[in-house]
Amino acid sequence: MSLMNEIHYESRREKLLSSVEEGVIILTSASPKTRSNDTEYPYRQSSDFYYMCGFQEDNALLILVKTKEATKSILFVEPYNEEHALWNGARLGVQKAQAIFRVDEVHDINNYASLIKDILREHIALYIDLFEDSSWIIQAKNSAKELHETRGVKRHIKAIHDVTHLIRTQRLIKSNEEISEIKNAVALTAKAHHEAMKLSKPGLHEYELQAHMSYVFQRAGAQAESYGAIVAGGNNANTLHYIDNRDVLRDGDLVLIDAACEWELYASDITRTFPVNGRFTAAQRTVYEKVLDVQLRVIDAMKPGVKRDWLQQYSEELLCQALIDLGILKGECKTLLESKEHKKYSPHGIGHWMGLDVHDPCPYVDDEGESLQFVAGMVMTIEPGIYIRADDETVEEKYRGIGIRIEDDILITQNGYENLSAMIAKTVEEVENMCQESV
Numbered sequence: 001m002s003l004m005n006e007i008h009y010e011s012r013r014e015k016l017l018s019s020v021e022e023g024v025i026i027l028t029s030a031s032p033k034t035r036s037n038d039t040e041y042p043y044r045q046s047s048d049f050y051y052m053c054g055f056q057e058d059n060a061l062l063i064l065v066k067t068k069e070a071t072k073s074i075l076f077v078e079p080y081n082e083e084h085a086l087w088n089g090a091r092l093g094v095q096k097a098q099a100i101f102r103v104d105e106v107h108d109i110n111n112y113a114s115l116i117k118d119i120l121r122e123h124i125a126l127y128i129d130l131f132e133d134s135s136w137i138i139q140a141k142n143s144a145k146e147l148h149e150t151r152g153v154k155r156h157i158k159a160i161h162d163v164t165h166l167i168r169t170q171r172l173i174k175s176n177e178e179i180s181e182i183k184n185a186v187a188l189t190a191k192a193h194h195e196a197m198k199l200s201k202p203g204l205h206e207y208e209l210q211a212h213m214s215y216v217f218q219r220a221g222a223q224a225e226s227y228g229a230i231v232a233g234g235n236n237a238n239t240l241h242y243i244d245n246r247d248v249l250r251d252g253d254l255v256l257i258d259a260a261c262e263w264e265l266y267a268s269d270i271t272r273t274f275p276v277n278g279r280f281t282a283a284q285r286t287v288y289e290k291v292l293d294v295q296l297r298v299i300d301a302m303k304p305g306v307k308r309d310w311l312q313q314y315s316e317e318l319l320c321q322a323l324i325d326l327g328i329l330k331g332e333c334k335t336l337l338e339s340k341e342h343k344k345y346s347p348h349g350i351g352h353w354m355g356l357d358v359h360d361p362c363p364y365v366d367d368e369g370e371s372l373q374f375v376a377g378m379v380m381t382i383e384p385g386i387y388i389r390a391d392d393e394t395v396e397e398k399y400r401g402i403g404i405r406i407e408d409d410i411l412i413t414q415n416g417y418e419n420l421s422a423m424i425a426k427t428v429e430e431v432e433n434m435c436q437e438s439v
């Protein structure tokens, strides 16, 4: 059961409406996605749509209307249908949706085409996802055009605005309920990572650890994983988006696991890197402790007022210095940073917003292009990594083939931060101890 209720969704809609002067907002549900021929991926609602109404079915629309005098919310849903109920399960239908959702009107989606023109009549602005080309949006634009060409209609749509920016700005600051859902996701992900550490041994396949983590997620009732799991033994960790997970885990190698579940549509996003056989080699430990040190320092710098751009720059300085300390890069840190040589071993950013999406598409900059300052309620991952390819002969042999990332989910609080995933084994000692335990 989601911790969010109808009142939460209603107040989000009110907030969205307060950020527009007048006009019509159209939000669309996600389309089902074909996997192959007539099979589909499990349905996942659009995050923006879900955020504004909590409705989980496909083929649905939310329309918000604002005039100088009043506002109105209209939900369009698929009607209840016996045939659909038999094959795919019962839909809520118009009456039940009207009883549950705190919207002014609920209509049959099949009546959208005939109603949209009246909804748009005498309005001057339309708010949509500008990059969406669904038949609903095309229909709305066509209706706006017809109204424009109709005599007697005095006011016409003369501007189409992006609504996603407004919603995603709202999504930046998480409510207490949203933070609780993220914590639920993180708690289960913690369990899965710990079990993977306990299970790991040479000879297992990457997919065996992946399968066990999926089992932990699904057994506890998680509806989905936040993203495709990465279980990368040895040099596979140096392929950043390695998702094959088919290889054997070898004695003496590390395994990097970036895997996490979603809970009530809220993501977690966690990476741990640990020795397949439970004991770090001296070289692995040296690199691991460097990455860990960077991660801890970056997290410690997080508090309201700090800019994300500054944090990125700070993390690059720390990573560059770590690479110099390891003897992997040679020269002055400042010069190496300018020529971006550290990027060869640490190519990705320090972290990203997280919420209803693992990469929450919330803005990183303000309208002037200035990096946003952290505010209490924001959630960002912190995930530094050092990746040394097995074939990199410019690096001492003992370090070749080592790829390490450590990723936690951090909530900005009034006074600083809370590491939501602090319970997951992370120091060398904690990780080695966890690896010795049995499931």
Ligand code: GLY
Residues within 6 Å of the ligand: 227, 258, 269, 358, 383, 407
């Ligand atoms: N798992 C995706 C990421 O770390 O960004």
Ligand code: MN
Residues within 6 Å of the ligand: 269, 351, 352, 381, 383, 407
């Ligand atoms: Mn991440």
Ligand code: MN
Residues within 6 Å of the ligand: 258, 259, 269, 270, 271, 407
């Ligand atoms: Mn990740």
